[in-house]
Amino acid sequence: MSDITQTYTPGTHPDMPPPVGQRGIVLWLRTNLFSSWINSLGTLIAIYLLYLIIPPLLDWAVLDAVLNAGSREECRAIASGACWAFIQDRFSILVYGFYPAELRWRVDLSFILLCVALVPVLFDNVPYRKPGLLFSIAYPFVAGWLLLGGMGLEPVGTDEFGGMMLNTVVGVTGIAFSLPLGILLALGRQSHLPIVKSCSVCFIEFIRGVPLITLLFVASTMLNYFLPPGTTFDLLLRVLIMVTLFASAYIAEVVRGGLQAIPKGQYEAADSMGLKYWQSMRLIVLPQALKISIPGIVNTFIGLFKDTTLVLIIGLLDVLGIGKSSLADAQWNGLSNEVYIAIALFFFAACFGMSRYSIYLEGKLDKGYKR
Amino acid sequence: MNTTIADQNIDERSALSKLWTNREARSVILQILTMAALIGFFAFILTNAVANLAAVGKTFSYDFLSTPASYDINQSLIDYTSRDTHLRAGVVGLLNTLLVAICGIVLATVLGFILGVLRLSKNFLLNRISYCFVEFTRNVPVLLHILLIHGILVHSLPHPKVASTEYNFADLFFLSNRGVFAPKPIMEPLFWATIIAFIAGIGFTMWFKGYAKKVQDATGKIYPVFWIGMAAVLGFPIIVYVITGMPINWDVPEFQRFNFSGGMVLLPEFMALWLALSLYTSAFIAEIVRSGILSVSHGQWEAAGALGIKRSRTLNLVIIPQALRVIIPPLTSQYLNLTKNSSLAIAIGYMDVVATIGGISLMQTGKEMETMILVIAIYLVISLIISSFMNWYNKRIKLVER
DSSP, X not given: OOOOOOOOOTTOSOOOOOOGGGSHHHHHHHHHTOSSHHHHHHHHHHHHHHHHHHHHHHIIIXXXXXXXXXXXXXXXXXXXXXXXXXXXXXXXXXXXXXXOGGGHHHHHHHHHHHHHHHHHHHOTTOTTHHHHHHHHHHHXXXXXXXXXXXXXXOOOOGGGOOHHHHHHHHHHHHHHHHHHHXXXXXXXXXXXXXXXXXXXXXXXXXXXXXXXXXXXXXXXIIGGGGSOTTOOOOHHHHHHHHHHHHHHHHHHHHHHHHHHHSXXXXXXXXXXXXXXXXXXXXXXXXXXXXXXXXXXXXXXXHHHHHHGGGGGGGTOOXXXXXXXXXXXOTTTTTOHHHHHHHHHHHHXXXXXXXXXXXXXXXXXXXXXXXO | OHHHHHHHHHHHSOHHHHHHHXXXXXXXXXXXXXXXXXXXXXXXXXXXXXXXXXXXXXXXOSGGGGSBOOOOOSOOSSOOOTTSBHHHHHHHHHHHHHHHHHHHHHHHHHHHHHHHHHHTOSOHHHHHHHHHHHHHHHTSOHHHHHHHHHHHHHHXXXXXXXXXXXXXXXXXXXXXTTEEEEOEEEEOTTHHHHHHHHHHHHHHHHHHHHHHHHHHHHHOOOOOHHHHHHIIIIIHHHHHHHHTTOXXXXXXXXXXXXXXXXXXXXXHHHHHHHHHHHHHHHHHHHHHHHHHHHHXXXXXXXXXXXXXXXXXXXXXXXXXXXXXXXXXXXXXXXXXXXXXHGGGGGGTTOOOHHHIIIIIIHHHHOOHHHHHHHHHHHHHHHHHHHHHHHHHHHHHHOOOOO
């Protein structure tokens, strides 16, 4: 049995498999985790860190967690981990605020319509895009009618708005109305008229220089002083105005970036066609500039959506405000980690999704412009 | 004749429409209209403000700043009692804002650079950990970070009595739900010698750097500037400190019946705000650093290698200067954001400038207009200072191109 030798004609010998260290999981481990001694040290530190963090977190959030209980004491009696029963108990108020329960279909419907209205804005190869865009422009008013009621629907006061719905309302309204304003400001900043230009610059730099929270304080305490005596209007409306002004400064900077990225030849070509200023902007420059600034606009929206939580400081009950105030409930007190982590997961899911979209878009635009 | 018909055509148009077709005249008209609209708008809101203030019997004056504030502030860098004026309360708040902003900027920069470099590491685990941390941190509102960390500090850390035994680090540091207690340095008069030595060390290093460059330009000899500088800035003051007999006393916190006494305390509010702002901003800085390093093309490494420059010097002389050019402008805006976000202190009761002047002083005096204008002006000034400093720095490190 010892001399089993096989002979091959030259060039027909089958390839030997690579040595163990050069293939499969060993190769992967070698190149990715243990390529040098410093790399190996990093791997060991990382494993130790994960060992410190993951098992206790898993125990707390999943293995020892309680899903069904009536109060904090019941939770603690069952297991020592997270008391998600609290979130379950408060879920509907965290989502809808104090919106009347039998009218919540209106909130759901306006959310579904929001998704419909976003499709033609976000994706450029959908059928019926033109009429879709018209619907997108009309959407804020449709949603306003649905949420506030009136004209055939039962009216709902803005003091009953709250929860995630309030965050979405403030964020979407802010971005929808700040877009036209921001485009005007960006054009103003690029303008050759010195007064128009300096006004735009002053406005943009002023808004970008102060924190949103001071502007919200202005809205809640000072804005009434600047209006004709006797006018009072809704706190939510005042907040929406301030948020719109705030977002418009940031949108203006994003759009300015887009305008500056358009080659000068495009402006000159529009001029040589005999187009007037507004015609050349509307037909030649803005379509190109806006297209490349969409990722920036999405990022601004992510920032604005996160900033909508600040309204809790002036007393509006957004999702964080409701979470924070429900901690005062004697039955459930001391469960701040559960509440804040649940809300954090909600924001993470929403904002991470949007940032993925913006990265996808950047990649797509990059391809179009790369030669 | 043809020309007369054309002339008639032109003459038929009014003077105004003739002006409108003239480019320069039109721009003047447009600007006058803008100016008029602006003045009209300000006149409108100012008259409204005057009428409204008169209607509720208020006047516009900053006299309240010199009246006693009569409220307490739990953390202040300068002496403050409730008998001091609103102005002094505002200064205490401003110092607290600056304290948390500066601490936050330092920690966020360090963390951000570490995370950004780890994001580029070839090590799979470190890379993924950094990615998860960055994505989770920056997609959650900063206010939520502040409240979450504050909640953890207040609810999960023990009472001082338990902390004095269990969360006790070498009898010097104690972690409790009333804050982090640490030894407090008390300087004796001779300590000034050490400070002077430190300043002299910095001065010497700056001079030596210039001298070493001159020598290198003339002869090509390279001095170890970094190590000599370290010796001058750190070593020399330490020697002076030891020679003068270590003139610092440490006031160590001690547990007495209900709470710690002595030492210095970092309140949970400060810790929460500081950590939350730093973590949140470090995630953004990490992305900035990553894209900055990636923006330097690989050819630069190869070109430096072809010129025979050592790898460590390549990093210093070729890669970092080019990466910094991309990193600095967005880094500035992150610093500004951190400073502005520090105004969220009011949500957890850290007494910054918004919480003192714009919060309690406003409530006590009813001067909404004056206090809010003051707060906004303060933030504008801070923003202008940070951005002009960073613009100056940006100009200094800019690569000189043809």
